[in-house]
Amino acid sequence: MITAFHNLQIISDGHITQGKVILITGDKIVAITDESAMPDGVKKINLNGAFVAPGLIDLQIYGSGGKLFAGTPEVAALERMETDLLSQGTTGFFATIGTNTNQIVEQGIEAAKTYRDKCKGNFWGLHLEGPYLNPIKRGAHPEKFIKKATLAEVKSWIEQADGVIKMITIAPELQDQEVIDYLNDHGVIISSGHSNATYEQGKSFLNNPIKAVTHLFNAMPQMHHRDPGYIPAIFEERPYTSIVADGIHVNFAMIRLAKRELGNKLFLITDAVTAATEGAYQHKFTGDRYVMPDGTLSGSSLTMLKAVQNCVEHAGITLAEAINMASLYPAQLASLPQKGKVAAGFDADLIVFNTHFEVQATVFKGDYLTNNA
Structure with a gap:
């Protein structure tokens, strides 16, 4: 049975198109056709002029819905994240664990392996942000758990994970090349974050093989006219670079600057957390942000x-391009060529929202889910 979504505005690949119909069979988009050419015998769903965009992709999120996976990494927290994020139009995410004890990291690996066999499918795996960071730029990460990577430990985690670790944020300037090479050879996306790298160091390892940067401007040296630091190296080498676009972690003027410099390599993450009163990360919501007990800014509420x-x-970015930053570019970084566009042959994972940026529905694996999915 073909399902036809009509009376909509398609946002895809930097363009907004009207007067089209999205035809879906199973979990795939089979065609985009003119509304006047809609075939007979299809199941029609009228979207009442709403925007339809590729399902959103969040490659860094710690928890949602009152369960902080990063603090208590358990199957129930992953299940909650999947449900909450589907209702928000996020059809793919990396559950993130910050710098913590080995026990927490390994507990998270086991929970992810257990859950992936029964998950809905928008949970794609783990992002480890730490513990191999630079303590000088630790931010909210506890210094007592930050350490230099050893090849033996990295190997043990990668082998234990059996493919569930998809991404890792490290401070490359402090790590041995054998560790970086091992992660790269095993298909893990290596992102530079919580780093105090110099301009020269950044030029040496970005895209060679570090192909991503975690939360631009946060937890990295700032630019200076006589000591350029890491950020100009990022602008010149243009790796895939995430940013937290809440106006708190990064001022919107700096987001505009980053977009001008990085173009189609700048992508959005939430870096979102939820309130927690136990463990290494006791996030408290203060009305517009989460902070640690000592007042340090922590994750977002995005x-x-x-x-x-x-x-x-607030940043002067067109809607179509902002959607690319939330779908196409993270899909490209994650090497998922059938995600991130509304086009024939792509996965039928879509977000439906109105002009007030309110989610109306999510289409996931071809199934139409209302926003209380």
């Missing part, structure tokens, strides 16, 4: 669609 809205309303 959703991916809110990040898109902020880019449009």
